[in-house]
Amino acid sequence: MIEGVKHIVAVASGKGGVGKSTVTANLALAMAAEGYRVGLLDADIYGPSQAQMLGIAAGTRPEVVSENSFKPIIAHGLQAMSMALMVDVNEPMVWRGPMVTGAFQQLLNQTLWDDLDYLFIDMPPGTGDIQLTLAQKVPVSGAVIVTTPQDIALLDARKGIEMFRKVNVPVLGVVENMSLHICSNCGHSEPIFGAGGGERIAAQYDTRLLGQLPLQLSIREQADGGRPSVVAEPDGGIAATFREVARAVAAGVESQREEGPSISFGE
Known part of the structure; x- marks a missing residue:
């Protein structure tokens, strides 16, 4: 285990x-609002965004x-660490x-x-080096997959689920972001990126749809x-x-723990 986690x-x-980073930040803050002690690690080395968020x-x-060793930065009650706190974020x-x-x-x-x-880890997109290092070197309790209802996004979300399954990390569920746009003027709602994608992928992979979030200006602005x-x-x-979603994640982690260790980590 990681000391202190x-x-x-x-x-x-x-x-x-x-919208993965936005979801991660809000999910970590929601978990803290539920009374837990929460940290957030921004693992997107190339494009860290959590410090600004x-x-x-x-x-x-x-x-x-x-x-x-160094202490995390405290922000909105979270313990946070990011590459953005170590380097000039304007330098690639x-x-x-x-x-x-x-x-x-x-x-x-x-x-x-x-x-x-x-400790929530905001992963870089894709299925590359950091994902494999995390799975092999770190005892991960579970993964949350963020997608939009768009077919292209769902295709890639499937790859993410398959990757975690292959390295024996439990997939706790799917968060569908930008699932519905509601016009701020007339109130008309429209599924701009398609409808039902999160539910389909959750059913296909025998996991759960943790929540659906609208395509809303305030989420991005805040x-x-x-x-x-x-x-x-x-x-x-x-x-x-x-x-x-935070309560569902906590319940999922607890159920994994009750089932006993089923995770094996390679070198």
């Missing part, structure tokens, strides 16, 4: 642009405790795979996580502004949906 939940997507000022650096990370996986392992293992119930929906509008409908 009880459960690790990976939030992943088969492709970029489906959590309202952490540019140029903020973690407190170094020793040569090989021109790194090969081994450097990226090394950086990920350092962020995970050298951060002094303080008695977390849940995340970009450093106050995601769960803290910006804690009594709103979006926050309520994320808290339902």
